[in-house]
Amino acid sequence: MKVTVKQWNAVAAWKWHAADDELCGICRAKFEATCPTCKYPGDGCPLIIGACNHSFHMHCMLKWLDTETSQGLCPMCRQPFSTAD
Template identity: 60%
Template sequence: MKVKINQWAGVAVWKWCVEDEEVCGICRGAFDGCCPDCKLPGDDCPLIWGECKHCFHMHCLLKWISTEASQQLCPMDRRPWVTAA
């Protein structure tokens, strides 16, 4: 028996591949370390949370927000960035 394929359509699903939730969503560096701009962990490299519950190194987020392309949106879910109180 032979099968002839007349039409084929590929389907894909996209998602963030995060093996460990303890990494910055921007630089992918571990939260217990520091961002690429800092030399040593603890060099005034605090974490910052948004109301959307996403967390980043403060320096990574400040760089992201300062770019025109960011449009002041969370880099993970593209909602307007509001720092959690």
């Protein structure tokens, strides 16, 4: 028996690799979704992982660090925020 493929539709899924978190600690949206600032998920709305292992949408964290009350601290554990290397 011979089979001819006339059409093929590929489907793919992706997921950010975050430590143990599934939600942004600031906006509480899933990482596969977008932050409130972005329209589309993906590379335009990347994750930022702190040295404390907490994960956030990059735009959420930048907005958080811009506020006076943040004092440069992680919003989850209140340790000084720096990115993981």
